[in-house]
Amino acid sequence: MKRGVLAAALLLLVLPGCASRERPEGIVERWLLALNQGGAGEPLRYAEVDVTNALVPEWRSAEPGTFDVIEVGKGVPCVRGPIGCEARVPFRVELVDGREQRMDAFVVSGPPSVDRHRRVGALVSHDETLALPSGGGEPIESVQVPGLLMAAGIGLALVFAGEALMRLIRRATPVIDSSVSRVETPRGGDHA
């Protein structure tokens, strides 16, 4: 009974962690990372073709590593934007030759014209009020106290589990091999 309650409590703790949602910032980032791989990255999984062409016109034949820096900031819900717009996400890319582009991506949802339901639907010039993490802006997500407590709790559970396992093994195997560590011999080597 006690074990059942414990298992249920653990399940309740873990299940919220499994719940997932699609962050628009992640979609923008994946698109930029895919674009940075050239054609092999298949960036059209994450964005409309005209949007992709607008940022890197020759992406299909580009070598991997077009961007030296890819940075995505925390997005905000759309106030204005294309149909189906869900979020406006700031980003900057720095090319290997040092040139930099700062833009905002509109992440839209609706009838898919690409593999993904949510995708980058349009690009607009950067809104300076949306700061990037390197400029002091918020990261996409940041850990809170419950997260820290959960990690510490998992650590504690691992300690108990390890302790229980080792006790079980030692009880089942009475021949303890710790004698090998207590061989009293002079320092200097095993070679006679």
Added chain:
Amino acid sequence: MSTSPPATHDAAYRRKLLFLLSSATFFEGYDNFVLSFVLALVLVDLGGTEAQAGWIRAIVGLGGFVGFVLAAQADRIGRKRLLLFTILGYTICAALTALSPNIAFLTGAQFASQIFLASEWAVAITMVTEEFPRNERGRALGIVTSMNTLGGIAVGVLAFVFGLLPFDVSWRIYYLLALVPLVLIAIGRRSLLETERYSVLQRSEAFERLDHVGLLEPWKPAYRSTVTTVGIVTFLRHAVAASASFWWAYYAQQEVGMSVSLSGLYLAAAGVVGAVGFFVAGRLMDRFGRKPVFEAYMLGTLVFGTWLFQIHDELLMLPVLCLAIAFGLGSVAVTSAFSTEPFPTYVRSRAAAWCRNAFEIPGAIVAPLVVGLLGDHVSGAIGSIGDAMSLTVIALIPATMWIAWRYVPETKDANLVAMDEAVST
């Protein structure tokens, strides 16, 4: 049982041995890093997608796990013969990788490479344990294990040199270049001797009586507790070290906003400075014992590993990265001692293979995957790789410290001769 060493196992021979064994760990670092480094170029050249790249990584990683079966053969055929076999096998696989006509062929060649590399590692640390006197064993393990990091740095140096050339260099060159030292090392290893401990055991009456074949021999009651403890400790430690190594560059580039070139430069610099951590661990464990040094290193990993993934300042990143590498990766010198010294010669290589290949390598496969799932920017429960990584350190390292302190035997003064004699009688 005779314990007189042949005259050839002297200090000069041990220096040569150290050099020839260091290549095992060097090329493991080189091979692991070079694949990550050139994968994007491989996909373009041979035709492939990022999804396929994930499969390549997973299949190649499994090779290290399968290497367990080969590594265990060192107790049956001897350390020297297996070492020669693995370097030959790895050299052929490196050549096949360079000649790969398609992605499937490359994956197969790299999978086989990992089998040989993983076995080579287990045999190399077994040989160090058996050939070096107690007061030098820690230092020798520190040197051999540090080469793994330096192997990774060698890839960065090559990439930098190739970048200066006025023409594009194919990814195949990275594998072809490795063939030159590999062939030289293979020739050098022919002059190696069988380890003194294994030779003595082979000449003893007990040799026929002891089980040199069974893969489950390290799980018999006499060793079960130690194999389990060391296995859990290496699994947890390596889970943290491997996921931090795997995700740091991503964190620095995607969440801190560092450039690819700057993060590469940081990694190379920190790798060189961090390699000091291996040497220091080796020296310290000869002096203070294995367990106190391991606990100190794990404490350093807990502090600097957690901090590293919360830093958003580029200047602060470098010193903390150096310290995290020195403590986190440097502690492998101690776990190498944990996985070899508590076991008698007839079963040592199989015990080392269990601890490393069956526990450590799965840790290196599972943990980066879990951190990636939790920290995924699109759908991860945490949504930040940095936070997922810090929380992983907090969850795993204290448990590692506790289990090691409570149950891993201290082997600083373990006498391998006495241990073998006890088993023989």
